[in-house]
Amino acid sequence: MSGPVLATEGLSKGFISGGQRLPVLSGLTLGVLPGESLAVVGRSGSGKSTLLNLLCGLQRADEGVITVAGESFDSSGNRGFATRWAELRRRSIGVVFQDANLMPALSLVENVRLRTHLAGLTGGDERDWLERLGVGAEADRYPDQVSGGQAQRAALAMVFAMSPALILADEPTGSLDRHTADEVAECLFDMQANNGCALVLATHDRELAGRCDHLLDLSGTH
Numbered sequence: 569m570s571g572p573v574l575a576t577e578g579l580s581k582g583f584i585s586g587g588q589r590l591p592v593l594s595g596l597t598l599g600v601l602p603g604e605s606l607a608v609v610g611r612s613g614s615g616k617s618t619l620l621n622l623l624c625g626l627q628r629a630d631e632g633v634i635t636v637a638g639e640s641f642d643s644s645g646n647r648g649f650a651t652r653w654a655e656l657r658r659r660s661i662g663v664v665f666q667d668a669n670l671m672p673a674l675s676l677v678e679n680v681r682l683r684t685h686l687a688g689l690t691g692g693d694e695r696d697w698l699e700r701l702g703v704g705a706e707a708d709r710y711p712d713q714v715s716g717g718q719a720q721r722a723a724l725a726m727v728f729a730m731s732p733a734l735i736l737a738d739e740p741t742g743s744l745d746r747h748t749a750d751e752v753a754e755c756l757f758d759m760q761a762n763n764g765c766a767l768v769l770a771t772h773d774r775e776l777a778g779r780c781d782h783l784l785d786l787s788g789t790h
């Protein structure tokens with residue numbers, strides 16, 4: 569794909585609070601090319617998570633257009649909106665949250681297998697992905713039998729194993745100590761560079777943000 573993996577045009581979102589509309593994002597236009605990373609920073613409440621939720625269709629914009637992997641979503645259009653987003657999330661968008669979103673009843677390798685299966689891939693290389701992320705030895709353990717850093721590495725293995733066009737990461741190292749956070753971030757950037765996918769990373773961590781190609785500061789945008 570030669571154009572941007574992700575593009576937004578005139579994206580706006582607000583919430584109604586106490587009978588008044590609280591604007592969170594106003595007329596946001598951006599583009600992220602394959603292999604590029606965009607850091608989204610800004611004080612708490614500035615709209616980082618809201619933006620990421622819009623970019624994977626978990627929330628709906630009030631205005632604007634979002635295009636991911638060639639598929640466009642206009643805030644004013646209704647036809648198949650939720651279904652099209654769900655399909656895109658399953659196949660093309662890897663999402664990483666602050667706390668690893670692993671299924672507790674499945675081992676790490678089964679979690680990765682589930683994700684590749686949902687993405688419609690034949691799989692078979694789930695253990696290799698865990699190995700590459702440094703948790704090969706923990707593949708048969710359950711999420712409650714590994715550390716937070718190991719769980720987050722497994723969450724990254726899930727995301728990379730599905731070969732996404734776009735990764736959305738919301739404070740992916742936010743619950744880890746500095747050393748572990750640095751290691752996990754290293755994995756994230758390495759794998760992203762190898763994979764060639766686009767990355768949008770919401771973070772309070774200026775050091776982490778500084779490693780991205782572009783910076784979007786949402787403080788004071790509304």
Ligand SMILES: Nc1ncnc2c1ncn2[C@@H]1O[C@H](COP(=O)(O)OP(=O)(O)OP(=O)(O)O)[C@@H](O)[C@H]1O
Pocket residue numbers: 583584585592610611612613614615616617618619
């Ligand atoms: N579902 C909702 N209903 C009403 N207001 C909301 C809702 N979700 C978010 N908000 C408000 O929108 C603003 C942006 O919230 P958001 O979670 O996007 O901030 P953030 O930048 O991710 O903050 P943090 O750094 O604390 O994670 C906040 O003022 C929040 O209270």
Ligand SMILES: [Mg+2]
Pocket residue numbers: 616617618738
């Ligand atoms: Mg947030």
